[in-house]
Amino acid sequence: AQKITQTQPGMFVQEKEAVTLDCTYDTSDQSYGLFWYKQPSSGEMIFLIYQGSYDEQNATEGRYSLNFQKARKSANLVISASQLGDSAMYFCAMREGRLDAGNMLTFGGGTRLMVKP
Amino acid sequence: DAGITQSPRHKVTETGTPVTLRCHQTENHRYMYWYRQDPGHGLRLIHYSYGVKDTDKGEVSDGYSVSRSKTEDFLLTLESATSSQTSVYFCAIIQDRDSTEAFFGQGTRLTVV
Numbered sequence: 446a447q448k449i450t451q452t453q454p455g456m457f458v459q460e461k462e463a464v465t466l467d468c469t470y471d472t473s474d475q476s477y478g479l480f481w482y483k484q485p486s487s488g489e490m491i492f493l494i495y496q497g498s499y500d501e502q503n504a505t506e507g508r509y510s511l512n513f514q515k516a517r518k519s520a521n522l523v524i525s526a527s528q529l530g531d532s533a534m535y536f537c538a539m540r541e542g543r544l545d546a547g548n549m550l551t552f553g554g555g556t557r558l559m560v561k562p
Numbered sequence: 563d564a565g566i567t568q569s570p571r572h573k574v575t576e577t578g579t580p581v582t583l584r585c586h587q588t589e590n591h592r593y594m595y596w597y598r599q600d601p602g603h604g605l606r607l608i609h610y611s612y613g614v615k616d617t618d619k620g621e622v623s624d625g626y627s628v629s630r631s632k633t634e635d636f637l638l639t640l641e642s643a644t645s646s647q648t649s650v651y652f653c654a655i656i657q658d659r660d661s662t663e664a665f666f667g668q669g670t671r672l673t674v675v
Contacts, residue, residue, distance in 0.1 A: 489669075548593045550607070550654065552605040
Protein backbone atom coordinates (compact mmCIF):
# COMPACT_ATOMS: atom_id res chain seq x y z
CA ALA A 446 0.00 0.00 0.00
CA GLN A 447 1.14 3.50 -0.77
CA LYS A 448 2.23 5.50 2.23
CA ILE A 449 1.74 8.88 0.55
CA THR A 450 -0.97 9.50 -2.01
CA GLN A 451 -1.32 12.58 -4.16
CA THR A 452 -4.45 12.12 -6.22
CA GLN A 453 -4.07 15.11 -8.55
CA PRO A 454 -1.48 14.41 -11.26
CA GLY A 455 -1.98 17.89 -12.72
CA MET A 456 -3.82 21.07 -11.84
CA PHE A 457 -4.42 24.49 -13.31
CA VAL A 458 -4.97 27.63 -11.27
CA GLN A 459 -5.53 31.20 -12.33
CA GLU A 460 -2.86 33.67 -11.29
CA LYS A 461 -3.67 35.39 -7.95
CA GLU A 462 -6.13 32.70 -6.93
CA ALA A 463 -5.62 30.17 -4.13
CA VAL A 464 -5.11 26.47 -4.82
CA THR A 465 -5.14 23.35 -2.67
CA LEU A 466 -2.94 20.35 -3.42
CA ASP A 467 -4.11 17.14 -1.81
CA CYS A 468 -2.02 14.68 0.18
CA THR A 469 -3.13 11.71 2.22
CA TYR A 470 -0.83 9.44 4.16
CA ASP A 471 -0.83 6.09 5.86
CA THR A 472 1.11 5.30 9.01
CA SER A 473 0.58 3.51 12.29
CA ASP A 474 3.19 5.63 14.04
CA GLN A 475 2.22 8.25 16.58
CA SER A 476 5.26 10.37 15.83
CA TYR A 477 5.78 11.45 12.23
CA GLY A 478 6.42 14.51 10.15
CA LEU A 479 4.94 15.77 6.90
CA PHE A 480 6.78 17.85 4.33
CA TRP A 481 6.01 19.61 1.10
CA TYR A 482 8.61 20.22 -1.57
CA LYS A 483 8.53 22.15 -4.82
CA GLN A 484 10.45 21.02 -7.87
CA PRO A 485 10.64 23.59 -10.69
CA SER A 486 11.64 22.63 -14.20
CA SER A 487 15.29 23.18 -13.28
CA GLY A 488 15.07 20.05 -11.13
CA GLU A 489 16.15 21.10 -7.66
CA MET A 490 14.06 20.19 -4.63
CA ILE A 491 12.91 23.22 -2.66
CA PHE A 492 11.59 22.80 0.87
CA LEU A 493 8.29 24.60 1.47
CA ILE A 494 6.73 23.64 4.78
CA TYR A 495 6.72 21.09 7.61
CA GLN A 496 4.05 19.77 9.98
CA GLY A 497 4.79 17.53 12.95
CA SER A 498 2.22 14.99 14.04
CA TYR A 499 2.02 16.55 17.49
CA ASP A 500 1.73 20.12 16.24
CA GLU A 501 -1.71 21.41 17.17
CA GLN A 502 -1.65 24.38 14.83
CA ASN A 503 -1.49 24.20 11.07
CA ALA A 504 1.92 25.21 9.74
CA THR A 505 2.26 28.38 7.70
CA GLU A 506 5.18 29.79 5.72
CA GLY A 507 4.41 32.96 3.81
CA ARG A 508 1.93 32.09 1.06
CA TYR A 509 2.05 28.41 1.96
CA SER A 510 -0.08 26.78 4.61
CA LEU A 511 -0.69 23.18 5.48
CA ASN A 512 -4.22 22.02 6.21
CA PHE A 513 -3.49 19.19 8.64
CA GLN A 514 -6.38 16.88 9.46
CA LYS A 515 -4.88 14.16 11.59
CA ALA A 516 -7.97 11.98 11.97
CA ARG A 517 -8.41 11.92 8.20
CA LYS A 518 -4.67 11.48 7.65
CA SER A 519 -4.51 14.35 5.23
CA ALA A 520 -1.96 17.14 4.87
CA ASN A 521 -3.07 19.38 2.04
CA LEU A 522 -0.93 22.27 0.84
CA VAL A 523 -2.67 25.58 0.28
CA ILE A 524 -0.97 28.19 -1.86
CA SER A 525 -2.55 31.61 -1.63
CA ALA A 526 -2.33 34.28 -4.32
CA SER A 527 -0.75 32.03 -6.95
CA GLN A 528 2.10 33.44 -8.99
CA LEU A 529 3.45 32.35 -12.36
CA GLY A 530 6.60 31.18 -10.59
CA ASP A 531 4.55 28.67 -8.64
CA SER A 532 4.26 26.50 -11.74
CA ALA A 533 6.16 23.36 -10.77
CA MET A 534 5.88 19.82 -9.45
CA TYR A 535 4.87 19.57 -5.80
CA PHE A 536 5.68 16.60 -3.62
CA CYS A 537 4.28 15.58 -0.27
CA ALA A 538 6.52 13.46 1.96
CA MET A 539 6.33 11.72 5.31
CA ARG A 540 9.03 11.00 7.85
CA GLU A 541 8.16 8.09 10.10
CA GLY A 542 9.69 8.13 13.53
CA ARG A 543 9.59 4.48 14.54
CA LEU A 544 12.68 3.46 16.47
CA ASP A 545 13.22 0.53 14.14
CA ALA A 546 12.47 2.40 10.93
CA GLY A 547 15.63 4.40 10.66
CA ASN A 548 13.64 7.54 10.09
CA MET A 549 12.26 6.53 6.70
CA LEU A 550 11.30 9.40 4.40
CA THR A 551 8.83 8.53 1.64
CA PHE A 552 7.30 10.67 -1.09
CA GLY A 553 4.07 10.80 -3.03
CA GLY A 554 3.85 10.75 -6.80
CA GLY A 555 3.59 14.51 -7.07
CA THR A 556 1.18 17.07 -8.51
CA ARG A 557 2.09 19.27 -11.44
CA LEU A 558 0.71 22.75 -10.87
CA MET A 559 0.33 25.14 -13.78
CA VAL A 560 -0.50 28.78 -13.11
CA LYS A 561 -2.37 30.57 -15.88
CA PRO A 562 -1.82 34.30 -16.47
CA ASP B 563 22.40 25.81 1.69
CA ALA B 564 23.22 22.45 3.25
CA GLY B 565 26.58 21.07 2.15
CA ILE B 566 25.48 18.13 0.09
CA THR B 567 27.13 17.17 -3.18
CA GLN B 568 26.31 14.43 -5.61
CA SER B 569 28.81 13.09 -8.09
CA PRO B 570 28.83 12.64 -10.96
CA ARG B 571 26.05 14.98 -12.07
CA HIS B 572 25.63 13.20 -15.39
CA LYS B 573 26.69 9.77 -16.53
CA VAL B 574 26.12 7.59 -19.55
CA THR B 575 27.06 3.95 -19.14
CA GLU B 576 26.56 0.69 -20.96
CA THR B 577 24.30 -2.13 -19.91
CA GLY B 578 26.06 -4.60 -17.66
CA THR B 579 28.70 -2.24 -16.31
CA PRO B 580 28.99 -1.34 -12.62
CA VAL B 581 28.21 2.23 -11.62
CA THR B 582 28.75 4.02 -8.31
CA LEU B 583 27.11 7.29 -7.38
CA ARG B 584 28.42 9.31 -4.50
CA CYS B 585 26.61 11.51 -2.02
CA HIS B 586 28.88 13.64 0.13
CA GLN B 587 27.76 15.87 3.01
CA THR B 588 29.64 18.31 5.21
CA GLU B 589 26.81 18.69 7.76
CA ASN B 590 27.47 15.63 9.93
CA HIS B 591 23.79 14.66 9.49
CA ARG B 592 22.90 11.23 10.70
CA TYR B 593 20.38 10.12 8.09
CA MET B 594 21.04 9.81 4.36
CA TYR B 595 18.77 8.62 1.57
CA TRP B 596 18.93 7.63 -2.07
CA TYR B 597 15.92 8.12 -4.36
CA ARG B 598 15.21 7.67 -8.00
CA GLN B 599 12.84 9.92 -9.86
CA ASP B 600 10.96 8.74 -12.92
CA PRO B 601 8.03 10.36 -14.74
CA GLY B 602 4.75 9.38 -13.14
CA HIS B 603 6.38 7.86 -10.05
CA GLY B 604 7.58 10.76 -7.96
CA LEU B 605 10.60 10.01 -5.80
CA ARG B 606 10.99 6.40 -4.82
CA LEU B 607 13.22 5.39 -1.96
CA ILE B 608 16.02 2.99 -2.91
CA HIS B 609 18.07 2.69 0.28
CA TYR B 610 18.69 4.77 3.33
CA SER B 611 21.18 4.97 6.17
CA TYR B 612 20.74 5.83 9.82
CA GLY B 613 24.39 5.78 10.74
CA VAL B 614 27.81 4.54 9.74
CA LYS B 615 27.40 0.98 8.45
CA ASP B 616 23.68 1.08 9.25
CA THR B 617 21.58 0.87 6.11
CA ASP B 618 18.19 -0.45 5.13
CA LYS B 619 16.20 -1.09 1.98
CA GLY B 620 13.56 1.17 0.55
CA GLU B 621 10.74 0.31 -1.82
CA VAL B 622 12.84 -0.17 -5.00
CA SER B 623 16.10 -1.66 -3.76
CA ASP B 624 16.47 -4.56 -6.23
CA GLY B 625 19.58 -4.12 -8.33
CA TYR B 626 21.11 -1.57 -5.98
CA SER B 627 23.49 -1.73 -3.05
CA VAL B 628 24.77 0.96 -0.73
CA SER B 629 27.61 1.56 1.66
CA ARG B 630 28.32 4.09 4.35
CA SER B 631 31.76 3.66 5.83
CA LYS B 632 31.92 7.21 7.17
CA THR B 633 29.35 9.77 8.17
CA GLU B 634 29.90 12.08 5.23
CA ASP B 635 29.65 9.63 2.35
CA PHE B 636 26.78 7.44 1.15
CA LEU B 637 27.52 5.42 -1.98
CA LEU B 638 24.94 3.89 -4.29
CA THR B 639 26.14 1.06 -6.53
CA LEU B 640 24.46 -0.50 -9.51
CA GLU B 641 26.32 -3.79 -9.73
CA SER B 642 25.30 -4.42 -13.34
CA ALA B 643 23.42 -1.50 -14.83
CA THR B 644 20.26 -2.13 -16.84
CA SER B 645 18.25 0.21 -19.05
CA SER B 646 15.45 0.22 -16.45
CA GLN B 647 17.85 1.99 -14.11
CA THR B 648 18.01 5.01 -16.38
CA SER B 649 16.72 7.71 -14.08
CA VAL B 650 17.51 10.82 -12.09
CA TYR B 651 18.95 9.94 -8.70
CA PHE B 652 18.66 12.20 -5.68
CA CYS B 653 20.42 12.05 -2.37
CA ALA B 654 18.88 13.60 0.75
CA ILE B 655 20.05 14.13 4.30
CA ILE B 656 18.27 14.68 7.61
CA GLN B 657 20.05 15.80 10.74
CA ASP B 658 18.19 13.82 13.38
CA ARG B 659 14.95 12.01 14.12
CA ASP B 660 12.94 15.17 14.79
CA SER B 661 14.30 17.33 11.99
CA THR B 662 11.83 19.58 10.24
CA GLU B 663 13.66 19.71 6.91
CA ALA B 664 15.39 17.30 4.59
CA PHE B 665 18.12 18.68 2.33
CA PHE B 666 18.64 17.43 -1.20
CA GLY B 667 21.53 17.14 -3.55
CA GLN B 668 21.30 18.48 -7.09
CA GLY B 669 20.61 15.08 -8.60
CA THR B 670 22.50 12.73 -10.91
CA ARG B 671 21.14 11.97 -14.35
CA LEU B 672 22.11 8.40 -15.25
CA THR B 673 21.54 6.95 -18.69
CA VAL B 674 22.11 3.26 -19.32
CA VAL B 675 22.43 2.43 -23.01
